[in-house]
Amino acid sequence: MSLPTTPLARYVRILEVLVSCPQGLTLTQISQTVGIQASSAHRLVNALCEIGLVDRRADSKTFVLGARMERLCRLAVAPPSVIDMAEPELHELVREFSETAYLAHLNGGSVESIATAVPDDGEMTYVQPGRVMPIHATASAKAILAHQKPDIVHRLLSQPLARYTDDTTTDPQQVMQELERIRQQGFAVCDNELDPGVLSFAVPVQGAEGSVRYAIGISGFSQRMRTKPVKEVATSLRRASRTLAAKLQQFHMV
Amino acid sequence: MSLPTTPLARYVRILEVLVSCPQGLTLTQISQTVGIQASSAHRLVNALCEIGLVDRRADSKTFVLGARMERLCRLAVAPPSVIDMAEPELHELVREFSETAYLAHLNGGSVESIATAVPDDGEMTYVQPGRVMPIHATASAKAILAHQKPDIVHRLLSQPLARYTDDTTTDPQQVMQELERIRQQGFAVCDNELDPGVLSFAVPVQGAEGSVRYAIGISGFSQRMRTKPVKEVATSLRRASRTLAAKLQQFHMV
DNA sequence: TTAGTAATTTCCTATTATCGGAATTATTTT
DNA sequence: AAAATAATTCCGATAATAGGAAATTACTAA
Structure with a gap:
């Protein structure tokens, strides 16, 4: 030596x-x-x-x-994954609202839930890691879709949109209108559109140069979710989203 | 920052x-x-x-x-284990003699085989990782025992010594004599004393301040093992032992 | 291709950190 | 307590660094 x-x-x-x-x-x-x-x-x-x-x-x-x-x-040796980075934020949301919090990911043409955090009371949850989120009938997918380039949105909405409940929006035009509303108000809602009686909120996670590949949301039964002030939920989701975005950027993962 | x-x-x-x-x-x-x-x-x-x-x-x-x-x-993050360090030496011995090579470890009052390397021909082997090596009837345990303090040797030899074959030495006095011979010639032999028809050689691995907690050996069927020049076997085992000892010392693992 | 821009690399000197011997202080060992 | 060993401080000669500026190279867009 x-x-x-x-x-x-x-x-x-x-x-x-x-x-x-x-x-x-x-x-x-x-x-x-x-x-x-x-x-x-x-x-x-x-x-x-x-x-x-x-x-x-x-x-x-x-x-x-x-x-x-x-x-x-x-x-x-083991670089942290997006999931690792999102976990603290998801847990914080769970602590705050006592509802299921989740991280969704746009992968190819589909949005998938890739991480969840559930309240301690361990109530049955609809959103589980790996679940594919229909782009027209989930808050997270809509939040992500609202920030994709128009051609991508058109392509994804040109395929048949399945109906899951009476409230599912199956008309591409109507979905487009909703994406516009999402862009304006900054968060997406999904009320009884996929799982009956389930209400979700989600916000996009901003990547580099305005790209969006992730969304953070919370999800729960309507009767409980309705009692929560929408403004507070949106604020908390945005805070979680911003924190995660900062981490992703720090690690150049966006 | x-x-x-x-x-x-x-x-x-x-x-x-x-x-x-x-x-x-x-x-x-x-x-x-x-x-x-x-x-x-x-x-x-x-x-x-x-x-x-x-x-x-x-x-x-x-x-x-x-x-x-x-x-x-x-x-x-993950410091290498003794096994990691011994593996190259074991493989070298296998390459040289085409017999099973193994590393044994004195842990508490018993000696255990903790790593083996077997020839490619994948013949059935008697020594497998985890196998407890009777202190009076295996080359590795005797090689280790030969370098323990007298009181430890006496304590270990005062318990009943099981008989495995006609050639098993069950008399503590005789074992003591063999330990002396091992100290003199620098390697231990075990001929048909535990597994019938199996012949083994082993040498101690010197630790800091002359302490010995490991032994390296090779093991195989008598008819084949007898054809190998004892001197060469001993030399190779000692070389492997010295190399491993140096590595252990470098990592302060002795 | 040709400007034009951005990124990379080289060069340079004032500044700063390093090196290691020697002296000092603290800690063991005898 | 004395001696030996280890830790720490000090300091001047030496060597590395910092960062501005300039030169070179690679990329971009007309």
Whole structure:
């Protein structure tokens, strides 16, 4: 193992030595293993400590990998998925409204629920991960559709629109009108259009350059959902959407 | 996110930005995200490339985490086990002798086979991972026992020693004598003492301060094993043992 | 193709961090 | 308590860095 020559190389060697020794190393052990002077090791290790890459243990004698380094490594090995990033927001919505919260995803020509969070009371829920959301009869799909390019919308609405309940909108023109309303008010509603007696709200999740591939929503039985102030629901959904959008952007996942 | 001030902090910010973007980033993206000049980003990223922490992709425009960084992160998240480290040596032994090679481990008062490598011809093998190796009737356990403190040896040999074949040594005194011979010749033999018709060789794996908790051995049917020059077998086992011992020490696992 | 723009790379010097020997202080060990 | 070992501080010579500017290269659009 050639001796590290540049400052950066020394830092890295120290980290590698510490990685290979989870129980920690003393300063002298580090300086000898890496092959640098004790005074240098002291300074370098302290610099690593200051930015959180290394921690000095409570006994104040041994050094171990710090929280920042561990987070970095965990992310590098297993990058968080969209679902991972959405989970905190979904749980927050559940906490707030005690209804099922879900994340939907536009994949090819169909929208699918990919993550859900349910209230503790574990009541039966209609939206489950993997469920395909008909584009004309779910809040999430409509929220997403409302922000697709016109040609895509036309193509998707040109296929037959199935009827699920008396309230299902099966006329493409009417759906188009609803998409316009969704764009204006910023959230989508789905009232008894797919699952009988179920009312849902959803908002789009803004991606880069205005693209929308995800929607966040909550869903529950009409009688309970109606008691919730629409304005509050919309505000909370938008907050969740914004937070998730920021995370996605941070990780360049949009 | 405060701007990085020290050189080290900048390197780390660059790595963090790259971690959060597995598909790669261009120099400008990096310099803007981190908040440093393009020229600085260029130099820093190149320095990271030179030591292998970052790779420039084939398209020569985007940068991704390098092999060294990935190795570092993988090790930090999931430190390699003794088994991982022993595997190359076991396979080397299999390649050389075309017999089953195995790693045994002293755990509490019993020795257990914890890893095996078998020849390609996939012949039935007696030693399988998890098998408990009787301390008086297997080469690996005897190799380990021969290097334990006298009081431990006495305690282990004071319990009844089961008979498995006509050749099983069940007299503690005789076992003690054999341990002495093992210490002298440096390897242990087990001939038809546990599994009928099976002959094994094993050597201890030296840990820190002369402690021994592992043994490496090969095992096979007597008729074939007898054809192998004992000296060569012993030499190869010792080489494997030394290599593994070095790795264990490097990772402070002994 | 040809401008025109953006991104990348090189160059440069003031600034800053590093290196490591030596001295000092703290901690063990004997 | 004395000696030995480890940790920390200090400091001047050395080396790396920062970032502006300029040169080069790659991309874009007319």
